[in-house]
Amino acid sequence: MATLDLDWEEVRDQLRAWREDNTRHSEEVVDTWEHCLKHYKTKLGDERWMVEEQVFVAGLDCNRLDIADPCLMALNEQFPGSLRVRKLRAMRFEALEKFDEAMEVYDNIIRQDETNSTARKRKVAVLRGQGRITDAIKELTEYLKLFMSDSEAWQELCDLYLKEGDYSKAAFCMEELILSNPHNHLFHTRYAEIKYTQGGLDNMEIARSYFCQAAKLNPGNVRALYGLFMSCTQVLSSPKLSAQKKKETQQLATWALKEVSER
Amino acid sequence: MAMVWARLAFIVGILSLFHAGYSAAQHRAYLRVTEQEYTALPTDISVQGLLSLLLAMYGILHIAGDFKEIRANVQLQNKSWETVGNRPTFYTFAHRGRALSPNYVMPPSSSPQDMVETLPS
Numbered sequence: 384m385a386t387l388d389l390d391w392e393e394v395r396d397q398l399r400a401w402r403e404d405n406t407r408h409s410e411e412v413v414d415t416w417e418h419c420l421k422h423y424k425t426k427l428g429d430e431r432w433m434v435e436e437q438v439f440v441a442g443l444d445c446n447r448l449d450i451a452d453p454c455l456m457a458l459n460e461q462f463p464g465s466l467r468v469r470k471l472r473a474m475r476f477e478a479l480e481k482f483d484e485a486m487e488v489y490d491n492i493i494r495q496d497e498t499n500s501t502a503r504k505r506k507v508a509v510l511r512g513q514g515r516i517t518d519a520i521k522e523l524t525e526y527l528k529l530f531m532s533d534s535e536a537w538q539e540l541c542d543l544y545l546k547e548g549d550y551s552k553a554a555f556c557m558e559e560l561i562l563s564n565p566h567n568h569l570f571h572t573r574y575a576e577i578k579y580t581q582g583g584l585d586n587m588e589i590a591r592s593y594f595c596q597a598a599k600l601n602p603g604n605v606r607a608l609y610g611l612f613m614s615c616t617q618v619l620s621s622p623k624l625s626a627q628k629k630k631e632t633q634q635l636a637t638w639a640l641k642e643v644s645e646r
Numbered sequence: 647m648a649m650v651w652a653r654l655a656f657i658v659g660i661l662s663l664f665h666a667g668y669s670a671a672q673h674r675a676y677l678r679v680t681e682q683e684y685t686a687l688p689t690d691i692s693v694q695g696l697l698s699l700l701l702a703m704y705g706i707l708h709i710a711g712d713f714k715e716i717r718a719n720v721q722l723q724n725k726s727w728e729t730v731g732n733r734p735t736f737y738t739f740a741h742r743g744r745a746l747s748p749n750y751v752m753p754p755s756s757s758p759q760d761m762v763e764t765l766p767s
Contacts, residue, residue, distance in 0.1 A: 406729045407737075440650050441716035502737045512738040535733045540648040564717040568732050600719050 391423040398434055409444035412437060417450060421456045424457075432461060436581045438473055440542050443478040449458075451475065470502060477509055485509050500530050507539065516546055534563050571597035572607045579614055584621045591635075598639075605646050612639040648708065656705025662698030667690055 392590040394415045401408055412593035416438045420427075427434055435454040444450030455475065458468050486509055492502040497598035503526045510519035522542050530536065564570055576592035578586045591614040597607035615636035619629060649752050677684050715721055722730070744750060 404729060405732050405734060408736070409733055409743075440665075440734075440737065444737065444743065446739075446744040446749055448749065463722040474737075499737055508738050511736070535735060538731060539733050541734045567722055567730070568719065569722070569725070569727050573727070601723050605722055629705045645763065 384451070385403065386629060391420055392427070392468075394420045395427060395430065395434070398437060399430070402433065407444070409441040412441035413445050413447055413450055416441075420618055432458060436467075436471065440474070444473060446478070448475075448478070451478075464498060466496060466502075470505060473505065477505075478510060480512075482509050482513050500526075500533065504536065504539075511543070516543055519543055520547070532563070534560055544575070550577055553577050554581070568597040568600035568607065572599065572604060572610065573624050575610055575614070579610065579617075584618065584623070587614050587617045587621070591618060591632075595635075598642075601643075603646070605643060608639050608642045608646075611637050612643065652708030654705070655701050656709060657666045659698045659700075659702025663695060663702060666695035667697060670695075693714055 397410065397415070398420070405510065406631045407450065416434075420434070424431060434633065439451045439454040439458070442448065442454065455468070455471055458465075459627065460473065462468050462613045469488060469492055473485045473492075476482070476485035476488065484569075489502045489506050489509070493498055496502075503522075507519050507526065509525045510516075510522055520540070520543050523536060523543065527533070527536055527540065537556050537559050542558070544553035544556060545551075554574060557570060557577060560570045561567075561574060561644050571593050577589040578590040579592065593612055594607050596612035597604055598611055600606070615632050617633050619636065620622070624632075670687055673688060673691065674684060
């Protein structure tokens with residue numbers, strides 16, 4: 384296992400960028416850690432612990448416990464009795480499919496610190512990992528009654544409802560997200576797609592207007608443009624539509640198709 | 647290297663600003679002692695204050711780094727649902743990616759096809 388020619392500082396910057404960007408590049412993190420950064424652990428300074436946590440989660444994701452365990456031991460040595468490290472240990476149980484032990488650890492953390500939101504969210508993840516979607520939904524709605532501005536939790540709830548096929552509740556979750564992030568074209572696109580899936584003339588018109596908004600926020604969003612074209616054609620195929628609206632919708636559809644073919 | 651000059655510029659600017667302020671206070675005390683009218687600060691003190699302000703501003707701007715775009719939707723232009731819709735606190739590890747690791751152990755299954763495959767030929 385040779386060390387690659389990568390500059391360890393570049394790797395450290397790359398890991399920091401991934402951390403801040405919130406992306407999930409588990410395999411690359413594990414690879415670069417194993418072949419390069421592991422040998423320069425002590426040079427990282429204060430950032431070392433965040434990197435160890437990142438590598439630990441990536442290792443669990445790729446089922447590389449040989450990478451993850453040393454990280455956990457290092458973190459445990461540095462921060463004994465920390466709730467965050469205990470949460471990581473419970474995540475390790477989850478990766479090994481020991482869901483009951485993981486739940487126990489999370490319950491202990493919550494009992495010790497009522498305001499700890501991450502332990503509650505991990506409980507939902509445990510239920511989701513076990514495939515108990517309805518229980519996960521129930522737990523997540525309880526969590527959202529306490530912490531209602533957590534947009535990540537709303538996203539997760541929307542995803543869970545979509546798994547169950549409950550489109551109206553999923554649309555409600557997306558509405559909450561749009562309320563808190565009105566400039567995000569991706570949320571508008573997703574909401575429009577949910578409305579499109581629900582079907583019916585009213586939902587189709589709502590979908591069309593939200594696709595328009597997404598295309599306005601980001602003209603490069605081809606998904607929104609194509610969705611605009613599809614929803615326009617669906618609206619045109621409905622019988623009860625005034626001639627004026629028909630003409631407008633037709634123009635919108637042709638414009639959207641032209642934009643899509645240009646990109 | 648640029649950071650060292652920027653830090654130096656910032657420190658020198660702040661010290662020079664303090665110096666200008668102190669000398670202005672001294673000047674006013676002198677005028678009070680010699681019972682002269684106070685009309686305006688002497689030009690050299692005000693010029694020193696202005697220049698040290700500019701120097702300190704230059705230093706701090708280089709230390710602070712690039713500005714972020716003010717329009718909220720511009721930084722989202724190139725992001726896809728993969729990054730924005732990622733929820734790190736809800737990661738589950740019970741996915742098929744596990745099978746790609748070298749530590750993966752096939753679970754013992756009891757489907758009829760497997761039993762056929764394990765029959766001695």
